[in-house]
Amino acid sequence: MTEPAGKPFLYVVVCAAGVASGVGVLIAEARERGWEVGVIATPAAMNGFFDAADAESRTGRPVRSAWRSPADPRPFPPPDAVVVAPATFNTVNKWAAGIADTLAVGTLCEALGLGVPIAVLTSVGEALAVHPAYGESLARLRTLGVRVDEGRAPGGFAWTRGLELLDRP
Ligand SMILES: Cc1cc2nc3c(=O)[nH]c(=O)nc-3n(C[C@H](O)[C@H](O)[C@H](O)COP(=O)(O)O)c2cc1C
Secondary structure, three states, rough: OOOOOOEEEEEEEEEHHHHHHHHHHHHHHHEEEEEOOEEOOOOOOOOOOOHHHHHHHHOOOOOOOOOOOOOOOOOOOOOOOEEEEEHHHHHHHHHHOEEEEOOOHHHHHHHHHHHHEEEEEEOOOHHHOOOOHHHHHHHHHHHHEEEEEEEEEOOOOOOOOHHHHOOOO
């Protein structure tokens, strides 16, 4: 696929959190700021957590969730940056541990090696957040340069914060 010249490519990774239904706000804002966007969702997120058809019409590309067949070409170009929003307890812990059992987590593991900016907006309730694995996972990802913030904010989920984190030096 030939990409429009000059536009950077953003992967938006969507996990199965209740707030995922609002991800269209992030896609719209990213496109407004000049990104081409490809959405990669966890298999659990595809189970009604967000409107995949809406995401496809906003990005002009299929939402990816499953691994491609070996003979199929890569559907997205390599990422210039990645925003994980919303990020679940499950995906954060698997990512930090290197368990690449979904396309989403495999992509995130690879993104660390590519050295592109990665922003994470978490959606994790207090009861889960106190689990020791979660704090250790976030610390490990931060050490690797991942920019992490809580997505929950007084006015609703802070979707655009993910894009602002990418701009941080
Ligand atoms: C309605 C609903 C809302 C959920 N919201 C969250 C959430 O905000 N954060 C979270 O970590 N898990 C949440 N979960 C649980 C995750 O969906 C579950 O842990 C799942 O395995 C996550 O898979 P994923 O990380 O591959 O997307 C929610 C589940 C349901 C049914």
